[in-house]
Amino acid sequence: MANIIIVGCGRVGSELATLLSQNDGNVCVVDRNAEAFSNLSRNFNGTTLQGLGFDEDVLIRAGVEEADVVAAVTQSDNSNLMVVEVARRIFHVPHVIARLYNPARERAYMQLGLDYVCGTSLVAEELFSKILSGHGSHLDTFGDFEILRFSLDLSVVGMKFARVSELERSHGIRIVAFERRDGSASSIPTKDSVLYHGDSVLACVRHDLLGSFSKYMQM
Structure with a gap:
């Protein structure tokens, strides 16, 4: 802290x-x-x-x-x-x-x-x-939003993977793109796309929600 x-x-x-x-x-x-x-x-x-x-x-x-x-x-x-x-x-x-x-x-x-x-x-x-x-790599500020790139940390919630729709719905964020941890693939996600612990994520997060979502960002 x-x-x-x-x-x-x-x-x-x-x-x-x-x-x-x-x-x-x-x-x-x-x-x-x-x-x-x-x-x-x-x-x-x-x-x-x-x-x-x-x-x-x-x-x-x-x-x-x-x-x-x-x-x-x-x-x-x-x-x-x-x-x-x-x-x-x-x-x-x-x-x-x-x-x-x-x-x-x-x-x-x-x-x-x-x-x-x-x-x-x-x-x-x-x-x-x-x-x-x-908190990861800050790319830009856009109005009330922060655009960030970070490694996804799912260990804090005891998970190995999560669907994009679950993360977006639960935390009010928008995941723009992702890249697999091993660099084997990158993509613009759909709601059904699955993200794994350690994947690199490009996301748009509102200022007031950043505190609650920051636990998912690997330092």
């Missing part, structure tokens, strides 16, 4: 926090304004902490010393930069991501070696995709 700190609980931060907590992430959301936490969905199952996200003591209380990811998504480029620099340089967090409003600063962020997302549209989905990289 990844330990993730999100600084900023506006529309982007709250949506990102919900997506990650539903995907079994251990999420702590930090915001200087306690009222901002009302933006969080009822499905959010992480923790919240009021305080300045670039304050070292606040970050320690949020769990930065054990964090795998820190994402700074406040409405201030300066604050976001301070957050990720403190997380990276002082606490050596392995993956930091900053939201960037001003495209003129992109070159500076690149020179600093910072991972960032620039723009206001689909920001939460792009950040989510970056953090989600451990």
